[in-house]
Amino acid sequence: MIERAWHIPWKVSMEVRRIHVLKEGLEVAIVHTPREGNKLADFMANIVFSFAGTNYICYNDFQYLPSEAKTILNMDKIQLPILRIRKIQNGNFAQDR
Structure with missing residues (x-):
């Protein structure tokens, strides 16, 4: 577009x-950046979406972030790759949900 x-x-x-x-x-x-390469933005967008129509959310410090966001940031800081894991079913790959 x-x-x-x-x-x-x-x-x-x-x-x-x-x-x-x-x-x-x-x-x-x-x-294009795959979801795995932008995991924190994806996580935060989902938080914002879940609070749509209510008061806004603001995190001014690392300590106030949800624990999952802290984990994602720390994994990024140590440059640990985030991978999408798929299960093999009947010899075919199926996306893990």
């Missing part, structure tokens, strides 16, 4: 147009 290769769904059309305006005159590279 950002590179104008796909049709823009109306639900996000205003946001995509704003991105187009922001990147005018700039050299911008858009790169």
